[in-house]
Every structure is written in C-alpha cells, then in structure tokens.
Amino acid sequence: MTDTTEELKLQDHVGARFVRWPYEPDVTQVILLDHHMVPTPESVSAWAVEAVASDPDIRAVRTGAMFPDAAASFAEAGFRPIDTLALLEAPITPKSIRSLCRRKFDTQRLRASHLPDVAVLDRRAFGDPWGNDVRSLTDIADATPRHRARVVIVNDGNGGPNIGGFALTGQSGVFGYLQRLAVDPQLRRRGIGRRLVADSLCWMQRRGATVAMVNTGLDNEAALALYADMGFRRRSETLTILELAGDALHRAGGAR
Numbered sequence: 001m002t003d004t005t006e007e008l009k010l011q012d013h014v015g016a017r018f019v020r021w022p023y024e025p026d027v028t029q030v031i032l033l034d035h036h037m038v039p040t041p042e043s044v045s046a047w048a049v050e051a052v053a054s055d056p057d058i059r060a061v062r063t064g065a066m067f068p069d070a071a072a073s074f075a076e077a078g079f080r081p082i083d084t085l086a087l088l089e090a091p092i093t094p095k096s097i098r099s100l101c102r103r104k105f106d107t108q109r110l111r112a113s114h115l116p117d118v119a120v121l122d123r124r125a126f127g128d129p130w131g132n133d134v135r136s137l138t139d140i141a142d143a144t145p146r147h148r149a150r151v152v153i154v155n156d157g158n159g160g161p162n163i164g165g166f167a168l169t170g171q172s173g174v175f176g177y178l179q180r181l182a183v184d185p186q187l188r189r190r191g192i193g194r195r196l197v198a199d200s201l202c203w204m205q206r207r208g209a210t211v212a213m214v215n216t217g218l219d220n221e222a223a224l225a226l227y228a229d230m231g232f233r234r235r236s237e238t239l240t241i242l243e244l245a246g247d248a249l250h251r252a253g254g255a256r
Helices: 041-054 068-076 094-101 112-126 134-141 192-206 221-229 246-253
Strands: 015-021 024-032 060-063 080-091 146-155 161-172 175-183 211-217 233-245
Touching: 015 041, 015 134, 024 041, 041 060, 041 068, 041 246, 060 246, 068 080, 068 233, 080 221, 094 192, 112 134, 112 161, 112 175, 134 161, 134 175, 146 192, 161 192, 175 192, 192 211, 192 221, 211 221, 233 246
Parallel strands: 024 060, 175 211
Antiparallel strands: 015 024, 060 233, 080 211, 080 233, 146 161, 161 175
C-alpha cells in the first residue's frame, strides 16, 4: 500500500483519509479529518470496505487516539480496543507559568535533517507498534494550524552531538497540544523531558492558548508523574486506539 491518502466524504459528512501505519505496510490507519465530528457506525463500516478494496492484502485497519463518542462508533462497527490513553490538561495563564518561562530551556529547532534520527529515537522510546516514522512525524506536525518542533542536543560519550529528545507542539485557537514527546531511553531522568515540556507550554502561552492538552499511556508512570508535576491533571475520559483485523476485517471488506 502506498502513502497516498484518499479522502472519503460520506453521507454523514464526516471525512477520513488512509495512511500506512508506520513500519507496518500491511496495516492501514484511518484518520478523521475533523476530530470534532463523530462518524456513524455505518460510515466506519464503509471505510473498512474502502480500505480492503484499495489494498486486499492488508491485515488490519487501526485508528488513532479516539475520543469516547467516536470510539463507540468504531466499536459498534466491529473494531476492538488495542490501547487506552490518559488525557490530561493544564491551564495556561501568564501568572501560572510566569516563573517557568523566565528560564532558558536550551532547545533547538527540529530541522528536516534531524527527522531520520528523530524517527529512530521515537521508535526506540515507544517500541513497536507505537513508534513513528518520518512521514507520520510530519503528519503530526501538520495536524494543527501552528506548530513548533524542538530537539535537545546532548554530547555522546565521544563528545559528538546526539539528539537526546524532541517535542512536537501544536496550537489551534485557545488549545495547545503537546502532540509528541520522546526522550532517548538511555538519557532519561536527566531533565530533558521537563525542558521540552516547559518550552512547549511557554510557546503555547505566547501564541494565545489558555489550555494545554496531552495524552499518554495509562501505564506510562514516568510521563504521568512528569505531567502532574508540570501542572497537568487527568480528565475523566480516556482516549482509545481501536483495530479491525483478520477475518473480521475481510468480512467487513466483502460487505458491499
């Protein structure tokens, strides 16, 4: 399957596009074009049909992180949860982060030349099947009208520069999104993640965001502790990643 995306405008006016799942060419990801709209189960089933029609050899269709209402539509269409994420938010006001933003965070712009190394770091940090490749990292950065991409450069044992961590941050209206944060597993507990989160929050505030949002795995205790220490609080709802695979997928794909 190629990386070319196909937009689908269905009867309920919710659109979606297909991309290859990073590092798994036989898995298709369905991405909602508007996360504020909830597809019907009928639309979700139609997407499964289209996914199989476009590539009969796929073994699964997966979603990104879905809010509860959208996840319910996918579940009714036969998708099954494969991961659950905590959703956290923090208020952003000049008063709440004034002292934080007086500091120097020593981050650098993430350049196109950094992307291959950043993708390797991301995969090492999160493992399969959750690691991003260059294309999916670019998609993440492009998901919001404005974004910021930063890296922390550290010296390796031979004195050479290495990427120790990176953050992708987006902003749309009053909301800021810490879209991706990863630290080299060999360099954890050195403050790299904290510097990147602080840099992201201060950028959001400068852009006019008043609420910061982030998600992470329910079992990612280190990230949950960091975010709590940086002023984030858990929301009651969770996000869900779902999958339709195997015989269930191809039964759906044959339902024309």
